[in-house]
Amino acid sequence: MSSLSTPDTPNSISEAAADARRSASAASHTAAVKRRERAAQWHLLFLAVVVLGPLVIYPLVRLVLLSFTGPHGLSLQAYSTFFGNPETRGVVGTTLWILCVSAGLASLLGIGLASLLFFKPFPGARMVTRFLELFVAFPSFLVAFTLIFLYGSQGSVSIALQQLFHLEAPPLNFLFGVGGVILAEVVFYAPFVVRPTLASFATLDMRLIEAARSLGASGWMVAFKVILPLAWPGIAAGTILCFLLTLNEFGILLVLGSAHLITLPVAIYSSATVDLDLPTAAAGAVVMLIMSLSLYALYRQVNRRKVKGAGHGR
CATH class of the missing domain: 1.10.3720.10 (MetI-like)
Known part of the structure; x- marks a missing residue:
């Protein structure tokens, strides 16, 4: 007598297992990529705060602010003096x-x-x-x-x-x-x-x-x-x-x-x-x-x- 539903064959079971492994591998790879991206972002933030901050960014910001400093606060007097000379x-x-x-x-x-x-x-x-x-x-x-x-x-x-x-x-x-x-x-x-x-x-x-x-x-x-x-x-x-x-x-x-x-x-x-x-x-x-x-x-x-x-x- 024939059955209304056919049982899973060994090939279909192995294909399902392979698909599950590929999905797990892809998810693991995606998670690893995200972890590397987060680590790179933290490294960049650390570099900007610890290295570039005190050595490059802060001196440049201070330089620009100093150029806009006058006797009574912010002013363009330094630029007018420089270009007016x-x-x-x-x-x-x-x-x-x-x-x-x-x-x-x-x-x-x-x-x-x-x-x-x-x-x-x-x-x-x-x-x-x-x-x-x-x-x-x-x-x-x-x-x-x-x-x-x-x-x-x-x-x-x-x-x-x-x-x-x-x-x-x-x-x-x-x-x-x-x-x-x-x-x-x-x-x-x-x-x-x-x-x-x-x-x-x-x-x-x-x-x-x-x-x-x-x-x-x-x-x-x-x-x-x-x-x-x-x-x-x-x-x-x-x-x-x-x-x-x-x-x-x-x-x-x-x-x-x-x-x-x-x-x-x-x-x-x-x-x-x-x-x-x-x-x-x-x-x-x-x-x-x-x-x-x-x-x-x-x-x-x-x-x-x-x-x-x-x-x-x-």
């Missing part, structure tokens, strides 16, 4: 002029060095690359003092030239001023462009370059028609980083800057330590902070494109 326009102009010349020359030198090291390797090129990476760790004022010991009026090179050509006075006397500042910043910040540019060159498809050369393209045509369009995100990121670091440079300016060379960092330092006008110094620092954050935002955007381009290339 007739010398401010000259200081900002000098800062931007030195920034563009120094960072521009450093970027060109860094791109040239990276191109030479990557496309025209020579004996010792790897050692030069390692030295440039180590050079980044040096403090900037050390470079300034090195240039003084070499090319100052009493430096070894200057004295050697004086004795060699029997001159009455040392022939080199340009370091303490615009020329010395630009030279020191170019020497110090060019390696900061080399590393991103080399990393960008490493992602190139060399077959495209070889194909362009086999079709009769000259070296300059290959550089501007093939290499530059493909490697520009890394080159641009290194250049923007160079501009950002040069904008915030202070050690070289303090060592080699003359009394007639007043830039924005030096003006802020003088307002705080000489004039004891902390609100005006804070206002100048906020202006400089906005400039730096703008460059950093541009650097992040270009660097993000660089990472996406490298991912698409793979």
Whole structure:
């Protein structure tokens, strides 16, 4: 006699058990993901409160509040004093002029060095690359003092030239001023462009370059028609980083800057330590902070494109 209901077969029982195990595994995985997300949020909160709070956030908030502090509470007097000073326009102009010349020359030198090291390797090129990476760790004022010991009026090179050509006075006397500042910043910040540019060159498809050369393209045509369009995100990121670091440079300016060379960092330092006008110094620092954050935002955007381009290339 046939039954109205068929009993569960072993296969259906095993499939139900497998479904239950998969559901339990998915639920366990979801719970683990949520636990990791909560742990990451707690770690971020701990980092913000314990590390970033007292070291970064609190000083920046105090700086901004100080720039809006007047004799009778909150005021824009510090900004009116800063921008109303007739010398401010000259200081900002000098800062931007030195920034563009120094960072521009450093970027060109860094791109040239990276191109030479990557496309025209020579004996010792790897050692030069390692030295440039180590050079980044040096403090900037050390470079300034090195240039003084070499090319100052009493430096070894200057004295050697004086004795060699029997001159009455040392022939080199340009370091303490615009020329010395630009030279020191170019020497110090060019390696900061080399590393991103080399990393960008490493992602190139060399077959495209070889194909362009086999079709009769000259070296300059290959550089501007093939290499530059493909490697520009890394080159641009290194250049923007160079501009950002040069904008915030202070050690070289303090060592080699003359009394007639007043830039924005030096003006802020003088307002705080000489004039004891902390609100005006804070206002100048906020202006400089906005400039730096703008460059950093541009650097992040270009660097993000660089990472996406490298991912698409793979």
